[in-house]
Amino acid sequence: MDDQQRLRYSRHLLLNEFGEEAQQRLLDAHALVIGAGGLGSAALMYLASSGMGRITVCDGDKVDLTNLQRQVVHRQESIGKPKAGSAAATLKGINPDIRIEALEERAGPERLAALVRTADVVLDCSDNFATRHALNRACVAARKPLVSGAGIRFDGQVAVFDARAADAPCYHCLFGEGEDLEPTRCAVMGVFAPVVGIIGATQAAEAMKLIAGVGATLAGRLLLLDALAMSWREVRIPRDPHCPVCSTR
Ligand SMILES: [Zn+2]
Numbered sequence: 001m002d003d004q005q006r007l008r009y010s011r012h013l014l015l016n017e018f019g020e021e022a023q024q025r026l027l028d029a030h031a032l033v034i035g036a037g038g039l040g041s042a043a044l045m046y047l048a049s050s051g052m053g054r055i056t057v058c059d060g061d062k063v064d065l066t067n068l069q070r071q072v073v074h075r076q077e078s079i080g081k082p083k084a085g086s087a088a089a090t091l092k093g094i095n096p097d098i099r100i101e102a103l104e105e106r107a108g109p110e111r112l113a114a115l116v117r118t119a120d121v122v123l124d125c126s127d128n129f130a131t132r133h134a135l136n137r138a139c140v141a142a143r144k145p146l147v148s149g150a151g152i153r154f155d156g157q158v159a160v161f162d163a164r165a166a167d168a169p170c171y172h173c174l175f176g177e178g179e180d181l182e183p184t185r186c187a188v189m190g191v192f193a194p195v196v197g198i199i200g201a202t203q204a205a206e207a208m209k210l211i212a213g214v215g216a217t218l219a220g221r222l223l224l225l226d227a228l229a230m231s232w233r234e235v236r237i238p239r240d241p242h243c244p245v246c247s248t249r
Pocket residue numbers: 169170171172173174240243244245246247
């Protein structure tokens with residue numbers, strides 16, 4: 001780290017539990033963020049400001065006026081532009097010290113698998129089950145930690161699936177594909193803006209802890225937020241011994 005970096009990240013360096021070694025690990029790491037919507041907005045901005053050295057953001061959508069209520073990485077002038085590029089522009093403004101790659105595409109299973117192999121940590125900030133399951137498969141296959149988030153109405157959830165551990169559950173153990181209903185979409189259901197911010201920021205925190213090797217992560221635990229009551233609930237995620245994704249690896 002040079003002097004400018006030491007200043008920029010000084011409030012991390014002051015943390016006894018974090019410090020220079022952890023900051024250097026962040027600077028050397030590559031985070032893959034799938035989705036630059038509400039969850040991705042918060043996650044991306046904290047990853048960038050914190051000094052995640054390389055960030056790949058992938059999203060095939062364009063910024064719409066209805067997004068701006070909660071997708072805080074985008075600006076009014078970005079309406080009609082691709083979300084990935086819009087997010088990357090904001091992140092470069094926050095921290096020119098890091099490398100940001102914008103992929104303006106909706107990645108399918110094979111593309112996701114290739115992207116996951118290049119990353120050190122993966123954040124699922126997507127809004128559909130097909131992507132969530134494909135991303136989970138890719139993370140299990142490549143043994144990469146996955147930080148999964150979701151938010152709708154006043155409800156949020158966040159969990160870590162760390163496939164580096166042999167006995168770790170995966171996303172499929174929790175939400176089997178047979179049970180899939182197309183997720184209740186923001187377009188018809190509504191979403192209380194700060195919910196996706198709270199969950200996205202939590203995803204960033206977990207991703208950073210996973211990279212830095214700091215603290216106890218959410219691995220194997222699901223946190224459920226009820227923002228109307230402002231209460232959190234924690235559920236242990238059991239591994240499904242018959243899970244078709246993680247039991248055969
Ligand atoms: Zn599984």
